[in-house]
Structure formats: structure tokens, C-alpha cells
């Protein structure tokens with residue numbers, strides 16, 4: 093027998109379980125039944141793929157046994173089992189990505205809301221320690237010679253030992269803590285209690301769950317039952333089973349297709365973003381069943397990456413049971429099905445917008461940044477995605493706006509949908525680029541998600557209105573009169589502009605008069621196809637070297653500083669004027685929250701000027 097130590101993260105989670113923070117301890121049984129069900133699915137699949145496997149798959153089931161005298165409760169399955177290495181790896185450590193992040197968040201939370209986080213993380217098996225002071229697991233993997241016995245009190249260590257005569261599958265025996273009404277710990281050896289919990293949480297499990305020789309679950313796949321007969325609570329439990337999210341789903345979507353390619357789908361939109369939404373190795377896709385038989389988890393072929401927050405099941409009638417990912421990728425029917433699933437999800441989000449705006453807002457807040465990835469990757473559905481997007485805008489400090497709402501508020505003569513990207517709302521709002529639009533009372537979308545920097549370049553228009561960055565290209569807001577006045581100004585300033593461009597040659601590619609400024613002296617803008625400073629920063633952070641990007645300096649000819657500069661220049665003054673040009677450029681960069689190439693030089697120039705005022 094060997095005694096091993098739990099990995100430190102596993103130990104921390106076990107401590108949380110022992111000093112349980114869940115008020116609802118019944119859920120431990122759901123976790124054990126859920127694991128057993130997964131193990132049966134896996135064995136069934138494995139036996140299908142590996143014909144040499146000497147296993148009996150005729151009567152796959154889950155048995156629950158209780159012994160009131162010994163105060164034990166056992167959940168047994170004749171599923172895939174685990175090897176000794178599996179046990180050490182799967183039960184002794186927590187290999188899931190994001191564990192450290194999870195524990196950090198947990199520390200920051202009050203214990204009340206910690207259960208939300210735990211549910212999301214899905215610590216499954218460990219939840220046994222909420223109700224047991226010792227847990228014994230005996231398991232055997234089909235190809236392993238011997239079985240394994242694992243035992244622990246949930247403290248720092250566990251023991252592991254070989255077993256000669258272990259049956260196929262896994263049994264988990266809980267040595268229950270004394271029942272205690274005050275601590276809301278019921279007597280889990282009571283058959284009525286066990287029956288009640290299984291009925292409530294695990295009724296839909298496709299394998300029989302037996303107690304005292306009797307099947308106690310109905311085993312009906314929810315998606316195969318008439319929608320009118322399934323309760324919200326049943327959907328919610330099923331959602332929890334497949335998603336490991338503790339919360340109820342925000343929306344349940346059912347689909348049915350008949351004809352040449354039959355399938356049923358039961359999909360869920362989450363109330364809370366999955367923890368792994370933005371993790372590289374996060375879960376993707378939905379579960380695939382073929383005629384009620386579980387085929388694969390995380391079937392990314394059925395749901396595009398940008399809809400990875402959608403959980404659920406697709407049950408296709410006409411696929412072969414040993415369908416592979418390669419086949420799925422090439423199958424035309426699968427692609428058609430995927431297309432319909434995507435359309436259905438997007439239309440469900442749209443109807444949520446109309447019927448339950450608060451829920452829509454919640455969903456958008458949680459997963460909007462992922463959904464927007466679709467604007468880049470799914471051009472077929474671009475319009476449908478744009479319709480369900482919401483953005484911050486200068487129209488309101490509190491609520492977001494849809495594009496349709498934006499368009500309905502467009503001013504007469506306004507041709508474009510104006511937007512500005514940036515690091516934060518404050519930075520964008522303070523930016524000088526917005527001045528002329530504000531003066532005209534034009535609304536500007538404030539885009540601060542990383543993904544916004546990318547899609548705005550590839551989405552041409554919404555409802556026939558093109559997207560126009562206020563920080564790029566020429567912003568054309570003037571009346572004809574203003575235009576001719578400006579042209580005259582430009583002629584007047586021509587020499588100064590040329591001279592300034594020479595002075596600032598290393599950092600700017602052009603100096604011109606601005607039509608977007610009203611109160612600031614200057615701003616820097618990009619050409620229509622230049623990448624933005626935020627994007628430039630992102631590339632740099634990823635270690636990508638970019639050629640130096642020169643932007644355009646725009647001057648406000650009605651600002652006293654610029655007027656003064658012009659006067660001095662026209663009077664032939666050149667002393668110190670080069671420094672002034674540099675200062676004006678620096679001010680423009682600072683005003684948009686940008687970075688100066690040489691801050692110490694800028695400080696010196698300003699200090700010199702200030703000194704001269706004494």
C-alpha cells in the first residue's frame with residue numbers, strides 16, 4: 093500500500109468541501125451518478141471502437157446501495173473504470189486549466205457566492221467530502237491486470253493499493269458523517285431520500301440507476317420528450333449535468349428537423365460566462381448523440397468557435413455510431429445542420445432582445461465579446477450577428493445601444509455610423525477626436541473590447557450605413573460653406589504645414605488642418621487602413637515587431653496656440669519654433685492617452701517654457 097499526497101490545489105479544494113460551503117449537500121450524489129454515467133458512455137464507445145476489448149456491455153448500469161448500520165453509501169457502475177495512473181492523476185490532482193485563477197477568485201469572494209464559482213469549476217468527485225469523513229474508491233480498467241483501491245479522509249494524503257478481484261467499473265463508497273438536522277445533513281442511507289435526489293437531479297441519465305433491484309430513473313432523454321411535458325427544473329438539471337454550471341440556463345432552445353436528415357437539438361444559453369470562455373484550451377462545442385447514444389463530448393464541428401458558450405446536445409438519427417471527427421468535418425449534412433443550429437441560436441438571441449431585454453443584456457455582458465468574434469469568422473451570418481450586438485455609445489452613460497437604435501437616432505445628413513476604439517470609455521470620451529462630432533451632436537460608438545479593433549476593419553456596413561472611425565481618415569462633417577472657408581485657411585497655412593512636416597518627419601507622415609477639432613489644439617489620426625495605436629500595442633505585447641507607423645498630425649486653426657504658431661511662422665520667426673512643433677505633437681499624443689516616444693525630452697521642453705514665464 094502506498095500513501096501519497098494530494099497536489100496542493102486539490103488539497104485546498106478538499107478543505108473547502110470538508111468545511112462545506114454549499115448549503116445544498118444533496119448534490120454530491122448527482123456528481124457521483126454523473127461521473128458513473130460518463131464512465132458508462134465511455135465504455136460503450138470504447139467497446140465499439142476496440143473489438144478486442146473483453147468487456148460485458150449488455151447490462152451497463154449504476155447501482156446505489158446503502159447500509160444504515162455501517163452508515164455507508166455506495167455508487168457503483170460497470171463502466172470504463174480507471175488505471176492506477178488515472179486514479180493518481182484524475183483524483184489526486186486537479187489538472188484543469190484555470191485552477192490557480194479559480195482559487196484566487198475564490199479567495200476574493202465572500203463564502204456566500206463562492207458556490208457559484210465552485211459549481212462552474214465542477215469539482216465533482218470531491219463533493220463527496222461534504223457528507224463523508226472517509227471515501228473508498230475501487231476501480232478496474234478493462235485492460236489493466238489488477239484493480240485499484242483508493243482511500244482518503246480528505247486531509248493531506250490518500251492511500252492507493254492493488255486489488256486482485258475488483259469487478260469491471262468503479263465503486264465509490266462514502267463513510268457518511270452522522271446525520272445532523274441542524275447542519276442540514278439528512279440521512280443519506282434512507283432509500284426515500286436517495287430516490288428523491290436521483291429523481292430530482294438525474295432522472296434523464298440514459299443508463300438505469302438501480303436501488304434495491306429497482307430502476308429509479310425514467311431515463312428519458314429530454315430532447316426526445318414533447319416540449320410541453322418537460323419542466324424548467326428538468327431542463328435546468330440537465331443543463332447542469334452537461335455544462336457543470338451551477339446556475340440555471342438563461343434560455344433553452346429546442347430544435348427538430350425531419351426528413352432526409354433527422355436530428356433533434358437541445359441547446360442552452362448561459363446566465364454566466366463559462367470560466368474557460370477565453371482560455372486557449374477551453375471547452376468548445378456541444379455533445380453529439382446518435383439515436384440517444386452518446387457519441388462525443390465537445391463536438392466543435394457542430395458549433396462555431398464564437399458560439400462556444402452555447403451548451404447542449406445534438407442527437408442525429410442518420411449518422412453511424414462510429415462517426416469520427418474527420419467524417420464530421422467533411423459531411424455535407426453536418427455542415428447544413430451546423431448552419432441551421434447557428435441561425436437558430438442567433439435568432440433566439442434576437443428574440444430574447446425583444447421579449448426579455450434584461451436577460452439579453454445579461455447574456456451580452458457575459459458573452460458579447462465572444463459573440464463579436466463571429467463578425468470576423470462568420471461572414472455568412474454577419475448581419476444576423478450585427479443585429480444582436482450592443483455597444484456603449486456617447487448617447488448614454490448607462491445603457492448600451494443596438495445598431496438599429498443608433499441608426500434610428502442618426503441626424504439628418506449623417507451618412508456613417510461613427511465609432512472610436514480605445515482602451516477604456518474614459519479614454520475614448522476624453523479624446524479630442526470626438527470634438528466636432530460632439531459639436532454636431534452626432535452619436536459615437538465607444539468600442540473598448542480587444543476584438544472591436546479587428547472586426548471594425550472587416551465589417552463594411554450595417555443597414556447600408558458604413559462604419560467610420562473618428563480617429564482615422566478624413567472626417568467629413570462640414571457644410572459647403574465651411575468647406576470653402578477651410579480651403580482658404582489651408583492655403584493660408586500651407587507653408588507652415590509643410591515646414592512642420594519636415595520638422596516632425598520622424599514621427600508623422602503628414603500635417604494638415606483638422607475638421608474634427610473644436611477646443612483642442614491638435615490631434616493625431618490614422619489613415620483609413622492604418623492599424624490603431626491599441627492594436628499596435630497588442631501586437632507588440634505578443635512580441636510581434638511592426639514597422640514604425642507614422643500617423644497624421646491635425647491642427648485646429650481656430651485654437652489660439654495654432655494661430656500664434658502661424659503668426660510667428662509668418663513673421664519669419666524660427667527660433668524655438670521647432671520645439672513648439674514638437675510640443676504640439678506631444679500634446680496631441682497625450683490627449684488621446686497615447687505614449688510619447690521620448691517623455692524625458694518632452695518634460696524638458698515643457699519645463700523650459702514654463703521657466704520663461706517667470
Ligand SMILES: Nc1ncnc2c1ncn2[C@@H]1O[C@H](COP(=O)(O)OP(=O)(O)OP(=O)(O)O)[C@@H](O)[C@H]1O
Nearest residue numbers: 127128131173174182213214215216217218262336
Ligand atoms: N465512476 C467513474 N468511473 C471512471 N472514471 C471516473 C469516475 N468518477 C470519476 N472518474 C474520473 O475522474 C475524473 C475526475 O472526476 P471529477 O468528478 O472530480 O471531475 P470531472 O467529472 O472531470 O469534472 P466535472 O465534475 O466538472 O465533470 C473524471 O473526469 C473521470 O475521468
